[in-house]
Amino acid sequence: MIDRISVNAPSYKRPVVETLKYVPNCRVWVCESEAEDYRKGNPGADIVAVPVGVQGNLCRIRNWILDREYERGIEAVCLIDDDLRGIQYYEKMKRIKVQPSVFPSWVEFYTDLAEAWGVKLWGVNCNTDLQSYREYTPFSTLSYIGGPFSVHIRSEMRYDERLPLKEDYDMTLQHLNRYRGVLRLNKFSYIVKQGGSGNGQAGGCATYRNVKNETDQLTFLQKKWGDKIVKYDNNDRSHSRIKKQTIDINPVLSAPIRGV
Secondary structure, three states, X not given: OOOOEEEEEEOOOOOOOHHHHOOOOOEEEEEOOOHHHHHHHOOOOEEEEEOOOOOOOHHHHHHHHHHHHHHOOOOEEEEEOOOOOEEEEEEOOEEEEOOOOOHHHHHHHHHHHHHHHOOOEEEEEOOOOHHHOOOOOOEEOOOOOOOOEEEEEOOOOOOOOOOOOOXXXXXXXXXXXXXXXXXXXXXXXXXXXXOOHHHOOOOHHHHOOOHHHHHHHHHHHXXXXXXXXXXXXXXXXXXXXXXXXXXXXXXXXXOOOOOO
């Protein structure tokens, strides 16, 4: 990765980091009490130990990374999940993966584009389904930037530590409010294993992710920004004739500014 951009992954209780298979030069930030296990599990990797108490809250560790990387002169901090298996896109109905050798220059290219547009946050589509690929709208300026992959260009924006399960929605809104836009690449999407321990995911956010906590966080996010900006998703996608009253734990963002 070029000198002004760094790639970083916070990791918690996952001593074998899957992301390193895809991004070998990724800096992995772990609690100092786990650092030795991580070094044994990932020989040669750049393992950065943080003081006890920093890990355990995703927002806190991400803020720690942003602060430390900016302090050492990094201008754009790429934050990714520790189970990122790749960035993918579709061409002629075929699923193609951005190759590890191309990944650094790919990040650099779109960081340059984001800077040219005057935004400080960019990311990719959160849905890997081909139907989410907007062929005639390659970029969005109002869409949610998911936490599994995001690039932060030096700014004062930091994660709200009260929202460790809805931090990426909140960060998107912070940037829309302050900089009047973000950059999302609708063509590309990240490949990660999302969800709580019930989906076979251990460590990380899975240690505190459950329906109650997700619902409480959604309620708090709406109180912070208002119900005209953060809306509950009540759409029934079951395709059943029997209507079901459900609430998706992921909100719909409706920023009151112009954009795509």
